[in-house]
Amino acid sequence: MLTKKNSFSILAIGAVVASSLVLFINSTKKQESALPPARPNIIFIFSDDHTAQAISAYGSKLTKTPNIDRIAKEGAILHTNVVTNSICGPSRATLLTGKYSHLNGYKLNEKVFDVNQPVFPEELQKNGYQTAWVGKMHLGSLPNGFDYLNVLPGQGHYYNPDFINSKNETVRYPGYVTNVVTKLSIDWLNQRDTSKPFFLVVGHKATHREWLPDAPDLGAYDNVNFPLPPTFYDDYTGREAAKDQDMTIDKTMRLKEDLKVHADYEKSGIFNRFTPEQKKPFYDYYENKISKEFDAKKLTGKALVEWKYQRYIKDYLSTARSLDRNIGELLDHLDKSGLAKNTVVIYASDQGFYMGEHGWFDKRFIYEESLKTPFVIRYPGVIKPGTQINELISNIDWAPTLLNLTGTTIPRGVQGESFLPLLTGKKVAWRKEAYYHYYEYPQPHHVYPHFGIRTDRYTLARFYEVKDFWELYDLKNDPQEMHNLYGSKGYEAITADLKAKLKKEIIHYKDDEALKIMESKL
Template sequence: MDAFFTKTLSWKRIGFLSLAITLFSICSFGQNTQRPNIIFIFSDDHAYQGIGAYGNKIVKTPNIDRIAREGALLTNNLVTNSICGPSRATLLTGKYSHLNGYKRNDNTRFDTSQTLLSETLRKNGYQTAWIGKMHLNSLPAGFDYWNVLPGQGNYYNPDFIGQPNDTTRHTGYVSDLITKFSTEWLAKRDDSKPFFLIVGHKATHREWLPDLQDLGAYDNVTFLLPSNFYDDYKGRAAAKDQDMTINKTMRLKEDLKVDVDYEKDWTYRRLNPEQKKVFKGYYDKISKEYHDRKLTGKALIEWKYQRYLRDYFSVANSLDRNIGKLLDYLDKSGLAKNTVVIYASDQGFYLGEHGWFDKRFIYEESLKTPFVIRYPGVIKPGSKVSDLILNIDWAPTVLNIAGVKTPADMQGKSFLPLLKSDRVAQVPWRKEAYYHYYEFPEPHHVYPHFGLRTSRYKLAYFYGGADSWELFDLQKDPTEVSNIYGTKGTERITADLKAKLKVLMTEYKDDEALKILATAKN
């Protein structure tokens, strides 16, 4: 009797144990299949100061603002090399330009044999896709699906390169088409796997061709000149010798569409008759205004500035509207609750600050780029992160969200701990951010330079001909017009920043910069 009872009890225990193991397996499998989907919306040349969530009261960016409102806004998200292709290479590798091999926007072919964010995610069970602009002189690697613009792409009736390498021209506006292809892929994907999707937008890249429905969207707005619009570049040799001013560099025909030849210009030959009629009808009026007013001097410069911003923000309208379409799709499909949505630009952009357009310089408007992220249940809505985040951190953070260990050769680190709403202690984080820009002399004659930024100070060294140091106190001089390098009273902070700069160069293995630093003028 006792033996029978003991045997029966043992079998019951085995049964309970088996049930527990089964339930554990089911729960574990359930947790695995519930790993979050991740969408990284990546625009081109979209300035943070041109976004509502970053304080702009004039422009309309309700959908980018929505992501920030429902998630977190990074107020000091910095790039390591402020130029398009290199920033994309950094997103994919988590490494500085000198290590990932993509320093400039030239004919360099991006090395896809190195460790990539996309391939790492794919090896760990994610379905991966890149749709839209890539701009790396190579086809996507590590992606299950791709449909990308060749090179810079076109705003109207653009070509797309799909698999296995077929180029097809599509009728329509580029932002709409990128969203269309993205939602189509989402609808047809393998829904047994979590997904990682990069949505690469062409907007807001030069030459700023708005969608037909956005032509003239800001014509009733007069934009205030930045306080340093008429910067004289005193004490800043590199800034004085650049070629990126609205005054001299911005072209009336190509950039501002004055007196466009719609038959000969390759950009406008893409327009079909219906598109051309509307587009030409609007810009013929702009051309007439230009000729009728006969502006010269500052009046002409400021007219060009107004036209630049009106076109730029009109292009941004289509970008934001299409982000809204994608968010709506996630809501309607039920994907929103388990999908992380990130919006970022490849770098910042000058909207008249220092009299400029374009990027490249270590100055704030170029160095800083927008980054907003929504992660339901993890990030508290309306959060703000002021820590110094670098774009080498983007890949490790995405991997951390996916539950994947960061590969050893990635130089960044995950800032997910900074985003979590349940964090109870201060998260150790960097106090200095390192930067290195290379492209010279074309196209804008910006001297190569390296430097670092802290919460208060910025130190930079320009080489290759400019050979000069710049130091800014961002607390006292947020518009960066007063170079205080070498002035009395700055000796201690200068020495401290130079020492930290050398430490960062060593940490990030920038041997070229270390050699230049060793011979830099004092």
């Protein structure tokens, strides 16, 4: 029989249990709130020489890139993402180290990257990440920090490419390089250690010279007549370095190797890797159609230059067509595998590229088409779809941002800053100037060494070694950088201010070589 005393005891016990339960629930909630969010996976799709002028998310009228655009639409697009040294290998070295070329030691292409220096994937490994790089790396060595490597040696080949793996073994894979890189990347995703978050670089050879399209994309733009850029016939008045370069479509671009007019399919290392089945559509298109058309026209002067321009743009965009298609295939795999929800996807190129502006192809200069590079990023639930970033972001910022995204400590030696706050809509103080330094001379394109800064309105550059001179451009009034204002009346105060800012940047980034030149009289 339940007595009053027993009833009171049971009620008291119940109250204690209820109170304990509340304390337990509250304690659990506190523990849950203190736990870090799930560490995201990261896929960094990194192409070669693919410029913003050829991406429709950036307003290109030349072509459509629906899959790159999809990343931008579902995340953020960086409109003023610049590089520190506009050339392939050094850009990759900057990605890995978060440092300028003068500190990571990789100033020029075709050198050997120092593998004894720290790279940010090592920090990811310490934080429990599995890391991999598939495709083009172009560093002349195999850096530390990767659990899996399967990379192209040097520039690699478009057809039936060789790959070097983590064991330093060379293996040839049949097929078109863009498709092969995607397949190997998806294979790694399917075979990885699923107990760990991952960081994967998908390194594409496209759209590097000599722009060999995949067979389905041959002639994709043959019915299009692309308008000449307004600066195509630039005469370089007042711009000595621009006048003395060797990167014009007119004089530098080669008919046989670059434009495939009567290409050598037997001896040339560019074209002799085809299987008979691969060679047939390629030969039919370039030899039986394009070369015959060229012979029949007997072009000279401006007609020849403009024909070369059309062929260049069509081959470039046809090569990029496969690149975008493969990005779509990778995005579809993430959707089907369930990885998309917690995977950061980035698409970027190693630098900008000229699409006939100033009559050029290639890159190297501090000028806009070369300096700026595309960067779009998607992170579901963290980056609001449709985010537009206009601040000056540099490729030294990529490494610390990736570390920040994953909750990984950023080493003190990294020179860049995380722009994650900008991606998530926070109002933060950000750089007003971006520093640049290019070194490679005279080969292959005879571009004078120079350093300088890009602000929201101006570009100031100091050319040195070959000839010493300055250039100044007002990007608001002269976005195509046709008028060198250095020394012009009325720009004395602006020039002095920019020089002071440049010197401050040089000292901040510890570029002793540039400082010595900066302090020399001119």
